[in-house]
Amino acid sequence: MPSSLRLPGAPFVARRGDALYLEDCRLSDLAHEYGTPLYVYSRSAMRASLAEYADALAGRRHLVCYAMKANSSLAVLQTFAQAGCGFDIVSGGELERVLAIGVEGARIVFSGVGKTRAEMRRALEIGVRCFNVESEAELEVLSEVAQQCGRIAPVSLRVNPDVDAGTHPYISTGLKGNKFGIAHDRALAAYRRATELPSLRVAGIDCHIGSQITELSPYLDALDRLLDLVEAIEQAGIPVHHVDVGGGLGISYKDETPPPAGELVRRVLERMDARGHGERELVMEPGRSLVGNAGVLLTEALYLKPGEQKNFCIVDAAMNDLMRPAMYEAWMDIVACEQRHGLPQSYDVVGPVCESGDWLGRDRLLSVQAGDMLAVLSAGAYGMAMASNYNTRPRAAEVMVEGDRHWLIRERETHADLFRHEHLLPR
Numbered sequence: 364m365p366s367s368l369r370l371p372g373a374p375f376v377a378r379r380g381d382a383l384y385l386e387d388c389r390l391s392d393l394a395h396e397y398g399t400p401l402y403v404y405s406r407s408a409m410r411a412s413l414a415e416y417a418d419a420l421a422g423r424r425h426l427v428c429y430a431m432k433a434n435s436s437l438a439v440l441q442t443f444a445q446a447g448c449g450f451d452i453v454s455g456g457e458l459e460r461v462l463a464i465g466v467e468g469a470r471i472v473f474s475g476v477g478k479t480r481a482e483m484r485r486a487l488e489i490g491v492r493c494f495n496v497e498s499e500a501e502l503e504v505l506s507e508v509a510q511q512c513g514r515i516a517p518v519s520l521r522v523n524p525d526v527d528a529g530t531h532p533y534i535s536t537g538l539k540g541n542k543f544g545i546a547h548d549r550a551l552a553a554y555r556r557a558t559e560l561p562s563l564r565v566a567g568i569d570c571h572i573g574s575q576i577t578e579l580s581p582y583l584d585a586l587d588r589l590l591d592l593v594e595a596i597e598q599a600g601i602p603v604h605h606v607d608v609g610g611g612l613g614i615s616y617k618d619e620t621p622p623p624a625g626e627l628v629r630r631v632l633e634r635m636d637a638r639g640h641g642e643r644e645l646v647m648e649p650g651r652s653l654v655g656n657a658g659v660l661l662t663e664a665l666y667l668k669p670g671e672q673k674n675f676c677i678v679d680a681a682m683n684d685l686m687r688p689a690m691y692e693a694w695m696d697i698v699a700c701e702q703r704h705g706l707p708q709s710y711d712v713v714g715p716v717c718e719s720g721d722w723l724g725r726d727r728l729l730s731v732q733a734g735d736m737l738a739v740l741s742a743g744a745y746g747m748a749m750a751s752n753y754n755t756r757p758r759a760a761e762v763m764v765e766g767d768r769h770w771l772i773r774e775r776e777t778h779a780d781l782f783r784h785e786h787l788l789p790r
């Protein structure tokens with residue numbers, strides 16, 4: 364076998380000779396077999412990223428809850444469930460997904476600023492482990508719903524610690540101006556209220572300060588703010604069982620150097636120990652860092668369009684398949700599945716959707732011809748999960764690989780699927 368060159372940031376992607384592989388699967392073969400656009404995920408990569416959290420947490424009271432909004436495909440959830448992972452959900456739809464793969468309520472925490480009464484009812488019925496409550500108004504409604512169902516709702520209040528996660532404004536969630544969580548200085552009063560309300564039981568405290576975080580310090584600052592509150596709340600006679608520090612750990616898309624998950628865990632545990640909270644259960648809600656680098660999006664180059672100012676490489680994947688570049692101006696690496704040896708040229712890699720914002724990469728050096736397959740790297744998180752049918756485009760298929768084996772885990776949507784639920788008006 365030719366020597367293998369690992370690509371930075373995506374350790375399960377490697378170039379062997381001219382060919383790009385995910386584990387032992389040649390990506391151009393998968394693109395031809397299943398068609399494009401195609402998401403491909405490495406099961407081993409997902410297991411390895413979860414193991415990094417789990418190993419560092421071994422021997423401590425803990426639960427890792429995969430924030431499934433990052434990638435909610437059933438086979439992905441199954442991979443994590445089999446490894447003993449819990450789940451962080453943000454909607455009734457996500458709840459039904461985890462229930463569909465046989466996860467029990469005790470491994471599910473329910474986050475989100477806008478839970479409906481129906482969602483609360485269903486979550487109570489299946490015995491969800493904890494509601495991460497995001498406002499004082501939600502506390503009142505949850506208590507009412509729980510009382511109607513004859514259940515006790517376990518609650519944790521999501522506190523906004525007012526720390527700057529140093530990330531993109533759209534994915535920063537722990538600052539005062541955000542819609543998320545309960546203000547730090549209102550939290551104690553909210554806990555008091557929770558104990559007055561019938562049908563609620565205080566279980567813990569949580570925060571989630573943002574996404575694609577590449578520094579440790581915002582986590583430690585947020586943890587300190589949470590532990591200050593825990594101490595105040597317990598002094599007021601309200602026991603707080605667990606501390607949930609949320610998710611948000613970044614991955615390497617280009618040259619970012621986030622701390623490894625194990626390092627984050629160790630530093631968090633160290634700080635808890637130092638403050639005398641070593642016995643408290645630690646909950647974490649990683650999303651992106653469990654799946655981001657495990658996936659690639661394969662796409663075929665349809666046309667090369669040279670221009671005066673720019674050359675365009677028009678591909679068959681678009682913003683509806685992968686929203687991150689259009690939505691956050693995110694940079695994601697784009698490489699050829701089979702390397703050519705011609706002189707590379709600079710291209711904007713764009714999709715077929717009728718929007719100037721429909722691009723996957725700008726000013727990329729590529730040696731490419733029409734018909735070539737390209738891979739967008741680190742596309743395992745917030746890729747397929749954010750896909751839409753804009754321009755009446757069917758959503759992509761998904762494949763899971765492990766070693767040299769591969770499985771279709773989601774069929775490509777058909778055109779008939781796209782208007783199956785629509786009705787014409789009476790004539």
Ligand SMILES: *Cc1c(COP(=O)(O)O)cnc(C)c1O
Binds near residue numbers: 474610650651652
């Ligand atoms: C999105 C989200 C997460 C996961 O964030 P990542 O950046 O993907 O790790 C965790 N907790 C909550 C409440 C979230 O909304």
